[in-house]
Amino acid sequence: MSDSLRVKTSPRVKTAAQWSKLMFDMEIALIPAVLFAAYHFGFSAIKVITVSVLACVLSELVYDVCLKRERGITNGTAVVTGLLLGLTLPADVALYVPILGGAFATIVVVMLYGGYGQHFMLPALAARCFMQISFATPMTTFTVDGVSSATPLAVLQAGNMPNLTDMAIGTVNGCLGEVSAIAILIGFIYLVIRKAAKIVTPVVYVAVFVAFVGIFGGHGFDMNYIGAQVLGGGFLFAAAFYASDLVINPENVLGQVIYGALLGLLTGVFRTMGSTPENVTYAILVCNLLIPLIDKYLPVKEKEAA
Amino acid sequence: MKNKHLDAIYNGLLRENPIFVLMLGMCPTLAVTTSAINGAGMGISTTVVLILSNMLIAALRKIIPDGVRMPAYIVVVATFVTLVDFIMEAFTYSLYQSLGLYIPLIVVNCIILGRAEAYASKNTVTMSACDGIGMGLGFTVALVILGLVREFLGAGTAFGITIYEASAVFEPISIITKAPGAFLVLAMLSALQNKLKMKSATNGVNGGEEKGCASDCESCGGECH
Numbered sequence: 001m002s003d004s005l006r007v008k009t010s011p012r013v014k015t016a017a018q019w020s021k022l023m024f025d026m027e028i029a030l031i032p033a034v035l036f037a038a039y040h041f042g043f044s045a046i047k048v049i050t051v052s053v054l055a056c057v058l059s060e061l062v063y064d065v066c067l068k069r070e071r072g073i074t075n076g077t078a079v080v081t082g083l084l085l086g087l088t089l090p091a092d093v094a095l096y097v098p099i100l101g102g103a104f105a106t107i108v109v110v111m112l113y114g115g116y117g118q119h120f121m122l123p124a125l126a127a128r129c130f131m132q133i134s135f136a137t138p139m140t141t142f143t144v145d146g147v148s149s150a151t152p153l154a155v156l157q158a159g160n161m162p163n164l165t166d167m168a169i170g171t172v173n174g175c176l177g178e179v180s181a182i183a184i185l186i187g188f189i190y191l192v193i194r195k196a197a198k199i200v201t202p203v204v205y206v207a208v209f210v211a212f213v214g215i216f217g218g219h220g221f222d223m224n225y226i227g228a229q230v231l232g233g234g235f236l237f238a239a240a241f242y243a244s245d246l247v248i249n250p251e252n253v254l255g256q257v258i259y260g261a262l263l264g265l266l267t268g269v270f271r272t273m274g275s276t277p278e279n280v281t282y283a284i285l286v287c288n289l290l291i292p293l294i295d296k297y298l299p300v301k302e303k304e305a306a
Numbered sequence: 307m308k309n310k311h312l313d314a315i316y317n318g319l320l321r322e323n324p325i326f327v328l329m330l331g332m333c334p335t336l337a338v339t340t341s342a343i344n345g346a347g348m349g350i351s352t353t354v355v356l357i358l359s360n361m362l363i364a365a366l367r368k369i370i371p372d373g374v375r376m377p378a379y380i381v382v383v384a385t386f387v388t389l390v391d392f393i394m395e396a397f398t399y400s401l402y403q404s405l406g407l408y409i410p411l412i413v414v415n416c417i418i419l420g421r422a423e424a425y426a427s428k429n430t431v432t433m434s435a436c437d438g439i440g441m442g443l444g445f446t447v448a449l450v451i452l453g454l455v456r457e458f459l460g461a462g463t464a465f466g467i468t469i470y471e472a473s474a475v476f477e478p479i480s481i482i483t484k485a486p487g488a489f490l491v492l493a494m495l496s497a498l499q500n501k502l503k504m505k506s507a508t509n510g511v512n513g514g515e516e517k518g519c520a521s522d523c524e525s526c527g528g529e530c531h
Contacts, residue, residue, distance in 0.1 A: 094474055096476050100479065134477075134481040
Protein backbone atom coordinates (compact mmCIF):
# COMPACT_ATOMS: atom_id res chain seq x y z
CA MET A 1 0.00 0.00 0.00
CA SER A 2 1.34 3.42 -0.80
CA ASP A 3 1.94 5.82 2.05
CA SER A 4 -0.73 8.21 0.86
CA LEU A 5 -3.37 5.56 1.56
CA ARG A 6 -2.10 4.63 4.98
CA VAL A 7 -3.96 6.21 7.85
CA LYS A 8 -1.75 6.63 10.82
CA THR A 9 -3.13 5.65 14.17
CA SER A 10 -0.69 6.64 16.80
CA PRO A 11 0.04 4.41 19.75
CA ARG A 12 -1.59 6.77 22.15
CA VAL A 13 -1.41 4.50 25.12
CA LYS A 14 2.02 3.14 25.53
CA THR A 15 2.04 0.04 27.67
CA ALA A 16 -0.35 -2.82 28.27
CA ALA A 17 -0.38 -2.14 31.99
CA GLN A 18 -1.31 1.49 31.38
CA TRP A 19 -4.08 0.35 29.08
CA SER A 20 -5.52 -2.11 31.61
CA LYS A 21 -5.54 0.58 34.27
CA LEU A 22 -7.39 2.98 31.96
CA MET A 23 -9.96 0.35 31.10
CA PHE A 24 -10.46 -0.39 34.79
CA ASP A 25 -11.08 3.31 35.39
CA MET A 26 -13.59 3.37 32.54
CA GLU A 27 -15.45 0.44 34.06
CA ILE A 28 -15.64 2.18 37.42
CA ALA A 29 -16.74 5.43 35.78
CA LEU A 30 -19.64 3.65 34.11
CA ILE A 31 -20.87 2.00 37.32
CA PRO A 32 -23.10 4.93 38.42
CA ALA A 33 -24.88 4.89 35.04
CA VAL A 34 -25.28 1.11 35.18
CA LEU A 35 -26.61 1.21 38.74
CA PHE A 36 -29.07 3.94 37.90
CA ALA A 37 -30.25 2.03 34.82
CA ALA A 38 -30.75 -1.07 36.98
CA TYR A 39 -32.70 0.97 39.53
CA HIS A 40 -34.81 2.83 36.99
CA PHE A 41 -35.46 0.20 34.31
CA GLY A 42 -35.27 -2.88 36.51
CA PHE A 43 -34.13 -6.33 35.60
CA SER A 44 -34.36 -5.87 31.82
CA ALA A 45 -31.58 -3.26 32.00
CA ILE A 46 -29.23 -5.65 33.80
CA LYS A 47 -30.10 -8.32 31.24
CA VAL A 48 -29.34 -6.10 28.23
CA ILE A 49 -26.07 -4.77 29.66
CA THR A 50 -24.87 -8.23 30.72
CA VAL A 51 -25.65 -9.76 27.34
CA SER A 52 -23.92 -6.88 25.58
CA VAL A 53 -20.76 -7.24 27.68
CA LEU A 54 -20.73 -11.00 27.21
CA ALA A 55 -21.20 -10.63 23.45
CA CYS A 56 -18.21 -8.28 23.19
CA VAL A 57 -15.95 -10.39 25.37
CA LEU A 58 -16.86 -13.67 23.69
CA SER A 59 -16.53 -12.22 20.18
CA GLU A 60 -13.04 -11.03 20.96
CA LEU A 61 -12.13 -14.36 22.50
CA VAL A 62 -13.50 -16.36 19.57
CA TYR A 63 -11.78 -14.09 17.06
CA ASP A 64 -8.44 -14.35 18.86
CA VAL A 65 -8.69 -18.12 19.13
CA CYS A 66 -9.78 -18.60 15.52
CA LEU A 67 -7.03 -16.40 14.13
CA LYS A 68 -4.46 -17.57 16.66
CA ARG A 69 -3.87 -14.02 17.80
CA GLU A 70 -2.41 -13.05 21.11
CA ARG A 71 -5.21 -12.90 23.67
CA GLY A 72 -6.02 -9.26 24.30
CA ILE A 73 -9.02 -10.17 26.38
CA THR A 74 -7.43 -9.71 29.77
CA ASN A 75 -7.08 -5.95 29.51
CA GLY A 76 -10.81 -5.38 29.83
CA THR A 77 -11.34 -3.28 26.72
CA ALA A 78 -14.08 -5.57 25.49
CA VAL A 79 -15.90 -5.16 28.79
CA VAL A 80 -15.83 -1.38 28.40
CA THR A 81 -17.11 -1.61 24.83
CA GLY A 82 -19.85 -3.94 26.01
CA LEU A 83 -20.86 -1.57 28.79
CA LEU A 84 -20.85 1.44 26.47
CA LEU A 85 -22.93 -0.45 23.91
CA GLY A 86 -25.38 -1.86 26.45
CA LEU A 87 -25.93 1.60 27.94
CA THR A 88 -26.97 3.03 24.57
CA LEU A 89 -29.75 0.49 24.05
CA PRO A 90 -33.39 0.76 25.14
CA ALA A 91 -34.38 -1.38 28.11
CA ASP A 92 -36.82 -3.77 26.47
CA VAL A 93 -34.83 -4.50 23.34
CA ALA A 94 -34.83 -8.16 22.25
CA LEU A 95 -31.61 -9.88 23.19
CA TYR A 96 -30.42 -10.59 19.67
CA VAL A 97 -29.79 -6.85 19.34
CA PRO A 98 -27.03 -6.63 21.98
CA ILE A 99 -25.61 -9.97 20.82
CA LEU A 100 -25.31 -8.87 17.20
CA GLY A 101 -24.23 -5.38 18.23
CA GLY A 102 -21.46 -6.70 20.45
CA ALA A 103 -20.23 -9.02 17.73
CA PHE A 104 -20.31 -6.23 15.14
CA ALA A 105 -18.55 -3.75 17.41
CA THR A 106 -15.81 -6.17 18.32
CA ILE A 107 -15.19 -8.06 15.12
CA VAL A 108 -16.02 -5.65 12.30
CA VAL A 109 -15.19 -2.30 13.85
CA VAL A 110 -12.19 -3.27 15.96
CA MET A 111 -10.67 -6.65 15.20
CA LEU A 112 -10.65 -6.39 11.42
CA TYR A 113 -8.70 -3.15 11.73
CA GLY A 114 -6.07 -4.74 13.91
CA GLY A 115 -7.52 -4.76 17.39
CA TYR A 116 -8.15 -2.23 20.12
CA GLY A 117 -5.98 0.83 19.74
CA GLN A 118 -6.00 0.61 15.97
CA HIS A 119 -9.72 1.11 15.38
CA PHE A 120 -10.68 4.46 13.90
CA MET A 121 -14.27 4.65 15.01
CA LEU A 122 -15.96 4.26 18.37
CA PRO A 123 -16.98 0.59 18.29
CA ALA A 124 -20.00 0.93 20.56
CA LEU A 125 -21.42 3.79 18.51
CA ALA A 126 -20.74 2.13 15.16
CA ALA A 127 -22.59 -0.92 16.45
CA ARG A 128 -25.42 1.23 17.71
CA CYS A 129 -25.69 2.84 14.27
CA PHE A 130 -25.71 -0.63 12.69
CA MET A 131 -28.49 -1.72 15.06
CA GLN A 132 -30.51 1.43 14.61
CA ILE A 133 -30.60 1.08 10.83
CA SER A 134 -31.28 -2.66 11.01
CA PHE A 135 -33.81 -2.84 13.80
CA ALA A 136 -35.52 0.53 13.71
CA THR A 137 -38.57 -0.46 15.74
CA PRO A 138 -36.93 -2.24 18.68
CA MET A 139 -34.22 0.41 18.84
CA THR A 140 -36.66 3.30 19.15
CA THR A 141 -39.25 1.76 21.44
CA PHE A 142 -38.51 3.08 24.89
CA THR A 143 -40.30 1.61 27.87
CA VAL A 144 -40.05 1.91 31.63
CA ASP A 145 -41.47 -1.12 33.44
CA GLY A 146 -43.19 -2.18 30.24
CA VAL A 147 -44.96 1.14 29.74
CA SER A 148 -43.79 3.11 26.74
CA SER A 149 -43.80 6.87 26.78
CA ALA A 150 -42.18 9.69 24.88
CA THR A 151 -38.54 10.49 25.55
CA PRO A 152 -37.72 14.03 26.65
CA LEU A 153 -36.34 14.84 23.19
CA ALA A 154 -39.51 13.60 21.51
CA VAL A 155 -41.51 15.78 23.90
CA LEU A 156 -39.26 18.69 23.00
CA GLN A 157 -39.61 18.05 19.28
CA ALA A 158 -43.38 18.00 19.68
CA GLY A 159 -43.09 21.55 21.01
CA ASN A 160 -43.57 20.88 24.74
CA MET A 161 -41.17 21.36 27.60
CA PRO A 162 -40.01 18.32 29.57
CA ASN A 163 -39.34 18.54 33.31
CA LEU A 164 -35.70 19.47 33.87
CA THR A 165 -35.44 18.12 37.41
CA ASP A 166 -36.63 14.70 36.27
CA MET A 167 -34.09 14.78 33.48
CA ALA A 168 -31.22 15.66 35.78
CA ILE A 169 -32.06 12.86 38.20
CA GLY A 170 -32.95 10.51 35.37
CA THR A 171 -36.53 9.47 36.07
CA VAL A 172 -37.42 9.84 32.39
CA ASN A 173 -37.53 7.57 29.39
CA GLY A 174 -34.71 6.79 26.99
CA CYS A 175 -31.71 4.57 26.51
CA LEU A 176 -30.30 2.83 29.57
CA GLY A 177 -27.26 4.96 30.25
CA GLU A 178 -28.39 8.33 29.00
CA VAL A 179 -31.27 9.09 31.34
CA SER A 180 -29.49 10.23 34.48
CA ALA A 181 -27.35 13.32 34.06
CA ILE A 182 -26.11 13.07 37.63
CA ALA A 183 -24.86 9.49 37.23
CA ILE A 184 -23.05 10.47 34.03
CA LEU A 185 -21.43 13.48 35.70
CA ILE A 186 -20.21 11.39 38.64
CA GLY A 187 -18.60 8.98 36.18
CA PHE A 188 -17.02 11.80 34.20
CA ILE A 189 -15.63 13.53 37.28
CA TYR A 190 -14.08 10.23 38.33
CA LEU A 191 -12.46 9.89 34.88
CA VAL A 192 -11.08 13.40 35.09
CA ILE A 193 -9.64 12.82 38.56
CA ARG A 194 -8.02 9.60 37.38
CA LYS A 195 -6.72 11.40 34.24
CA ALA A 196 -8.44 8.79 32.10
CA ALA A 197 -10.29 11.25 29.92
CA LYS A 198 -9.54 14.03 27.47
CA ILE A 199 -11.06 17.14 28.94
CA VAL A 200 -10.76 19.66 26.12
CA THR A 201 -12.98 17.84 23.64
CA PRO A 202 -16.01 17.34 25.92
CA VAL A 203 -15.84 20.92 27.20
CA VAL A 204 -15.67 22.41 23.70
CA TYR A 205 -18.34 19.97 22.56
CA VAL A 206 -20.79 21.12 25.23
CA ALA A 207 -19.96 24.79 24.76
CA VAL A 208 -20.39 24.76 20.98
CA PHE A 209 -23.55 22.71 21.25
CA VAL A 210 -25.09 25.09 23.81
CA ALA A 211 -24.18 28.07 21.65
CA PHE A 212 -25.62 26.39 18.56
CA VAL A 213 -29.01 25.46 20.04
CA GLY A 214 -29.13 28.88 21.67
CA ILE A 215 -28.67 30.67 18.36
CA PHE A 216 -30.43 28.32 15.95
CA GLY A 217 -32.80 26.41 18.24
CA GLY A 218 -35.55 28.96 17.73
CA HIS A 219 -36.01 29.59 21.47
CA GLY A 220 -33.13 31.98 22.02
CA PHE A 221 -31.06 31.48 25.14
CA ASP A 222 -34.05 30.20 27.10
CA MET A 223 -32.53 28.23 29.98
CA ASN A 224 -35.32 25.64 30.00
CA TYR A 225 -34.91 24.87 26.32
CA ILE A 226 -31.13 24.69 26.39
CA GLY A 227 -31.22 22.66 29.58
CA ALA A 228 -33.60 20.19 27.99
CA GLN A 229 -31.39 19.90 24.90
CA VAL A 230 -28.29 19.28 26.99
CA LEU A 231 -29.87 16.89 29.46
CA GLY A 232 -32.02 15.09 26.90
CA GLY A 233 -31.03 12.10 24.84
CA GLY A 234 -27.51 10.78 24.62
CA PHE A 235 -25.75 14.14 24.47
CA LEU A 236 -24.27 14.21 27.97
CA PHE A 237 -23.41 10.51 27.85
CA ALA A 238 -21.68 11.06 24.52
CA ALA A 239 -19.79 14.10 25.77
CA ALA A 240 -18.66 12.36 28.95
CA PHE A 241 -17.71 8.95 27.62
CA TYR A 242 -17.30 9.18 23.85
CA ALA A 243 -15.86 12.64 23.23
CA SER A 244 -13.42 12.06 26.08
CA ASP A 245 -12.15 8.78 24.61
CA LEU A 246 -8.38 8.60 24.73
CA VAL A 247 -7.94 6.68 21.49
CA ILE A 248 -10.57 8.20 19.24
CA ASN A 249 -9.47 11.77 19.71
CA PRO A 250 -6.96 14.06 18.00
CA GLU A 251 -3.66 14.22 19.84
CA ASN A 252 -3.03 17.91 19.40
CA VAL A 253 -4.93 20.19 21.78
CA LEU A 254 -5.98 22.50 18.96
CA GLY A 255 -7.10 19.38 17.10
CA GLN A 256 -9.24 18.45 20.08
CA VAL A 257 -10.80 21.90 20.04
CA ILE A 258 -11.63 21.50 16.35
CA TYR A 259 -12.95 17.98 16.89
CA GLY A 260 -15.10 19.09 19.81
CA ALA A 261 -16.41 22.06 17.86
CA LEU A 262 -17.30 19.87 14.90
CA LEU A 263 -19.09 17.47 17.22
CA GLY A 264 -21.08 20.28 18.78
CA LEU A 265 -21.90 21.80 15.41
CA LEU A 266 -23.08 18.54 13.84
CA THR A 267 -25.05 17.45 16.89
CA GLY A 268 -26.69 20.86 16.93
CA VAL A 269 -27.52 20.74 13.24
CA PHE A 270 -28.95 17.23 13.51
CA ARG A 271 -30.91 18.04 16.67
CA THR A 272 -32.49 21.26 15.47
CA MET A 273 -32.97 20.46 11.80
CA GLY A 274 -33.00 16.66 11.64
CA SER A 275 -36.18 14.67 11.25
CA THR A 276 -35.57 12.34 14.19
CA PRO A 277 -35.15 13.62 17.72
CA GLU A 278 -31.81 11.94 18.46
CA ASN A 279 -28.77 11.88 16.17
CA VAL A 280 -25.77 12.17 18.45
CA THR A 281 -24.60 8.76 17.21
CA TYR A 282 -24.27 9.93 13.63
CA ALA A 283 -22.68 13.23 14.56
CA ILE A 284 -19.93 11.46 16.47
CA LEU A 285 -19.34 8.80 13.84
CA VAL A 286 -18.95 11.39 11.08
CA CYS A 287 -16.47 13.35 13.19
CA ASN A 288 -14.55 10.14 14.02
CA LEU A 289 -13.72 9.87 10.33
CA LEU A 290 -12.16 13.34 10.36
CA ILE A 291 -9.70 12.60 13.16
CA PRO A 292 -6.94 11.15 10.93
CA LEU A 293 -7.21 14.30 8.80
CA ILE A 294 -6.96 16.56 11.85
CA ASP A 295 -4.01 14.52 13.10
CA LYS A 296 -2.32 14.87 9.75
CA TYR A 297 -2.46 18.66 9.63
CA LEU A 298 -2.01 19.22 13.35
CA PRO A 299 0.60 16.69 14.36
CA VAL A 300 1.42 16.44 18.01
CA LYS A 301 4.59 18.16 19.13
CA GLU A 302 7.27 16.16 20.89
CA LYS A 303 6.84 18.17 24.08
CA GLU A 304 3.12 17.42 24.28
CA ALA A 305 3.61 13.77 23.59
CA ALA A 306 6.00 13.37 26.50
CA MET B 307 -5.99 -27.07 -18.36
CA LYS B 308 -5.20 -28.08 -21.89
CA ASN B 309 -8.15 -26.85 -23.87
CA LYS B 310 -7.51 -23.15 -24.33
CA HIS B 311 -11.20 -22.35 -24.79
CA LEU B 312 -12.17 -24.04 -21.54
CA ASP B 313 -9.21 -22.36 -19.91
CA ALA B 314 -10.46 -18.93 -20.94
CA ILE B 315 -13.85 -19.71 -19.40
CA TYR B 316 -12.31 -21.11 -16.21
CA ASN B 317 -10.10 -18.06 -16.00
CA GLY B 318 -13.08 -15.69 -15.87
CA LEU B 319 -15.13 -17.89 -13.59
CA LEU B 320 -12.57 -18.44 -10.84
CA ARG B 321 -9.01 -17.36 -11.37
CA GLU B 322 -9.83 -13.85 -12.46
CA ASN B 323 -13.36 -13.58 -11.14
CA PRO B 324 -14.36 -10.00 -12.00
CA ILE B 325 -15.95 -9.35 -8.60
CA PHE B 326 -13.93 -11.20 -5.99
CA VAL B 327 -10.53 -11.01 -7.67
CA LEU B 328 -10.40 -8.17 -10.19
CA MET B 329 -12.89 -6.00 -8.25
CA LEU B 330 -14.35 -4.63 -11.46
CA GLY B 331 -17.89 -3.44 -12.09
CA MET B 332 -18.43 -2.51 -8.45
CA CYS B 333 -21.27 -0.06 -9.13
CA PRO B 334 -23.89 -2.59 -10.31
CA THR B 335 -22.44 -5.16 -7.92
CA LEU B 336 -23.10 -3.03 -4.89
CA ALA B 337 -26.32 -1.53 -6.13
CA VAL B 338 -28.41 -4.35 -7.52
CA THR B 339 -27.49 -7.34 -5.36
CA THR B 340 -30.28 -6.70 -2.90
CA SER B 341 -31.70 -10.06 -3.90
CA ALA B 342 -30.47 -13.16 -5.68
CA ILE B 343 -32.99 -12.70 -8.53
CA ASN B 344 -31.80 -9.15 -9.17
CA GLY B 345 -28.21 -10.35 -9.11
CA ALA B 346 -28.97 -13.11 -11.58
CA GLY B 347 -30.85 -10.73 -13.89
CA MET B 348 -28.03 -8.22 -13.85
CA GLY B 349 -25.44 -10.96 -14.32
CA ILE B 350 -27.17 -12.61 -17.26
CA SER B 351 -27.90 -9.37 -19.10
CA THR B 352 -24.29 -8.29 -18.64
CA THR B 353 -23.08 -11.70 -19.81
CA VAL B 354 -25.10 -11.46 -23.01
CA VAL B 355 -23.75 -7.99 -23.76
CA LEU B 356 -20.24 -9.06 -22.83
CA ILE B 357 -20.19 -12.09 -25.13
CA LEU B 358 -21.69 -10.22 -28.07
CA SER B 359 -19.53 -7.13 -27.70
CA ASN B 360 -16.39 -9.21 -27.17
CA MET B 361 -17.12 -11.11 -30.40
CA LEU B 362 -17.89 -8.04 -32.48
CA ILE B 363 -14.91 -6.10 -31.17
CA ALA B 364 -12.64 -9.08 -31.80
CA ALA B 365 -13.99 -9.31 -35.34
CA LEU B 366 -13.43 -5.60 -35.91
CA ARG B 367 -10.11 -5.40 -34.07
CA LYS B 368 -8.09 -4.90 -37.25
CA ILE B 369 -10.43 -2.29 -38.70
CA ILE B 370 -10.88 -0.04 -35.67
CA PRO B 371 -8.16 2.65 -35.69
CA ASP B 372 -6.21 2.78 -32.48
CA GLY B 373 -6.88 6.46 -31.83
CA VAL B 374 -10.66 6.12 -31.70
CA ARG B 375 -10.96 2.64 -30.23
CA MET B 376 -12.71 3.74 -27.01
CA PRO B 377 -15.58 5.53 -28.79
CA ALA B 378 -15.82 2.58 -31.16
CA TYR B 379 -16.10 0.13 -28.26
CA ILE B 380 -18.70 2.31 -26.58
CA VAL B 381 -20.82 2.38 -29.75
CA VAL B 382 -20.63 -1.40 -30.05
CA VAL B 383 -21.45 -1.98 -26.40
CA ALA B 384 -24.23 0.60 -26.39
CA THR B 385 -25.87 -1.09 -29.35
CA PHE B 386 -26.08 -4.42 -27.56
CA VAL B 387 -27.16 -2.83 -24.30
CA THR B 388 -30.01 -1.08 -26.06
CA LEU B 389 -31.11 -4.40 -27.50
CA VAL B 390 -30.97 -6.12 -24.11
CA ASP B 391 -32.78 -3.17 -22.54
CA PHE B 392 -35.68 -3.43 -24.99
CA ILE B 393 -35.84 -7.23 -24.77
CA MET B 394 -35.98 -7.11 -20.99
CA GLU B 395 -38.65 -4.44 -21.06
CA ALA B 396 -40.73 -6.64 -23.36
CA PHE B 397 -40.32 -10.02 -21.70
CA THR B 398 -39.24 -9.58 -18.08
CA TYR B 399 -40.93 -6.36 -17.11
CA SER B 400 -40.78 -6.71 -13.30
CA LEU B 401 -37.06 -7.48 -13.38
CA TYR B 402 -36.59 -4.59 -15.82
CA GLN B 403 -38.26 -2.30 -13.30
CA SER B 404 -36.30 -3.51 -10.30
CA LEU B 405 -32.95 -3.15 -12.09
CA GLY B 406 -34.01 0.23 -13.44
CA LEU B 407 -31.17 2.51 -14.44
CA TYR B 408 -28.56 -0.19 -14.04
CA ILE B 409 -29.38 -1.85 -17.37
CA PRO B 410 -28.48 1.21 -19.48
CA LEU B 411 -25.47 1.63 -17.23
CA ILE B 412 -24.08 -1.69 -18.48
CA VAL B 413 -22.67 0.47 -21.30
CA VAL B 414 -20.06 1.88 -18.99
CA ASN B 415 -19.54 -1.33 -16.99
CA CYS B 416 -15.83 -1.73 -16.28
CA ILE B 417 -15.86 -5.43 -17.01
CA ILE B 418 -17.16 -4.99 -20.54
CA LEU B 419 -14.85 -2.15 -21.49
CA GLY B 420 -12.00 -3.78 -19.60
CA ARG B 421 -12.35 -7.06 -21.47
CA ALA B 422 -12.75 -5.25 -24.78
CA GLU B 423 -9.55 -3.34 -24.20
CA ALA B 424 -7.53 -6.07 -22.49
CA TYR B 425 -8.71 -9.16 -24.34
CA ALA B 426 -11.05 -8.83 -27.31
CA SER B 427 -8.89 -6.26 -29.07
CA LYS B 428 -6.00 -8.73 -29.13
CA ASN B 429 -7.61 -12.15 -29.57
CA THR B 430 -9.67 -14.13 -32.06
CA VAL B 431 -13.46 -14.13 -32.19
CA THR B 432 -13.89 -17.61 -30.64
CA MET B 433 -11.38 -16.97 -27.88
CA SER B 434 -13.03 -13.62 -27.11
CA ALA B 435 -16.42 -15.33 -26.99
CA CYS B 436 -15.03 -17.86 -24.48
CA ASP B 437 -13.54 -15.05 -22.46
CA GLY B 438 -16.92 -13.32 -22.50
CA ILE B 439 -18.66 -16.50 -21.34
CA GLY B 440 -16.14 -17.01 -18.54
CA MET B 441 -16.15 -13.42 -17.33
CA GLY B 442 -19.92 -13.23 -17.66
CA LEU B 443 -20.42 -16.46 -15.73
CA GLY B 444 -17.98 -15.33 -13.07
CA PHE B 445 -19.86 -12.04 -12.75
CA THR B 446 -23.24 -13.77 -12.65
CA VAL B 447 -22.18 -16.37 -10.08
CA ALA B 448 -20.63 -13.68 -7.89
CA LEU B 449 -23.72 -11.49 -8.10
CA VAL B 450 -26.05 -14.38 -7.28
CA ILE B 451 -23.94 -15.39 -4.27
CA LEU B 452 -23.80 -11.78 -3.07
CA GLY B 453 -27.53 -11.34 -3.64
CA LEU B 454 -28.33 -14.61 -1.91
CA VAL B 455 -26.29 -13.79 1.18
CA ARG B 456 -27.69 -10.29 1.41
CA GLU B 457 -31.24 -11.45 0.83
CA PHE B 458 -30.93 -14.22 3.40
CA LEU B 459 -29.39 -12.05 6.12
CA GLY B 460 -31.26 -8.87 5.32
CA ALA B 461 -34.76 -10.05 4.48
CA GLY B 462 -34.91 -13.71 5.50
CA THR B 463 -35.62 -14.93 1.98
CA ALA B 464 -33.79 -16.85 -0.72
CA PHE B 465 -34.78 -16.30 -4.36
CA GLY B 466 -37.88 -14.57 -3.07
CA ILE B 467 -38.99 -17.53 -0.92
CA THR B 468 -39.33 -16.77 2.78
CA ILE B 469 -36.88 -18.81 4.87
CA TYR B 470 -37.51 -17.26 8.25
CA GLU B 471 -39.78 -14.54 9.57
CA ALA B 472 -39.09 -11.74 12.01
CA SER B 473 -39.81 -12.99 15.51
CA ALA B 474 -38.94 -12.22 19.10
CA VAL B 475 -35.87 -14.43 18.80
CA PHE B 476 -34.41 -13.03 15.64
CA GLU B 477 -35.17 -10.48 12.99
CA PRO B 478 -33.57 -10.04 9.54
CA ILE B 479 -30.71 -7.52 9.70
CA SER B 480 -32.16 -5.03 7.27
CA ILE B 481 -28.94 -2.98 6.96
CA ILE B 482 -27.54 -5.85 4.89
CA THR B 483 -29.98 -5.14 2.06
CA LYS B 484 -29.12 -1.43 2.21
CA ALA B 485 -26.01 0.19 0.79
CA PRO B 486 -23.66 -0.36 3.78
CA GLY B 487 -24.55 -4.04 3.76
CA ALA B 488 -23.34 -4.36 0.18
CA PHE B 489 -19.87 -3.25 1.19
CA LEU B 490 -19.86 -5.42 4.31
CA VAL B 491 -20.96 -8.59 2.53
CA LEU B 492 -18.65 -8.04 -0.44
CA ALA B 493 -15.71 -7.52 1.89
CA MET B 494 -16.59 -10.60 3.93
CA LEU B 495 -16.93 -12.80 0.86
CA SER B 496 -13.67 -11.52 -0.63
CA ALA B 497 -11.93 -12.14 2.68
CA LEU B 498 -13.37 -15.65 2.74
CA GLN B 499 -12.19 -16.27 -0.81
CA ASN B 500 -8.72 -15.12 0.19
CA LYS B 501 -8.67 -17.06 3.43
CA LEU B 502 -9.72 -20.30 1.75
CA LYS B 503 -6.87 -19.75 -0.72
CA MET B 504 -9.13 -20.39 -3.67
CA LYS B 505 -7.09 -20.54 -6.79
CA SER B 506 -7.14 -17.02 -8.13
CA ALA B 507 -4.76 -14.49 -9.56
CA THR B 508 -4.39 -12.69 -6.22
CA ASN B 509 -3.67 -15.93 -4.39
CA GLY B 510 -0.54 -16.63 -6.36
CA VAL B 511 -1.70 -18.85 -9.16
CA ASN B 512 -0.48 -17.26 -12.34
CA GLY B 513 -2.55 -17.94 -15.39
CA GLY B 514 0.59 -18.25 -17.46
CA GLU B 515 -0.33 -15.50 -19.89
CA GLU B 516 0.22 -11.80 -19.76
CA LYS B 517 -2.41 -10.22 -17.59
CA GLY B 518 -1.01 -6.90 -16.46
CA CYS B 519 -0.82 -5.71 -12.90
CA ALA B 520 -4.36 -6.67 -11.91
CA SER B 521 -3.38 -10.29 -12.05
CA ASP B 522 -0.84 -11.99 -9.91
CA CYS B 523 -0.09 -9.81 -6.93
CA GLU B 524 1.88 -12.37 -4.96
CA SER B 525 4.43 -13.13 -7.61
CA CYS B 526 4.35 -9.78 -9.43
CA GLY B 527 7.07 -8.15 -7.34
CA GLY B 528 5.68 -4.69 -7.95
CA GLU B 529 5.57 -2.17 -5.18
CA CYS B 530 1.84 -1.73 -5.13
CA HIS B 531 1.05 -4.37 -2.53
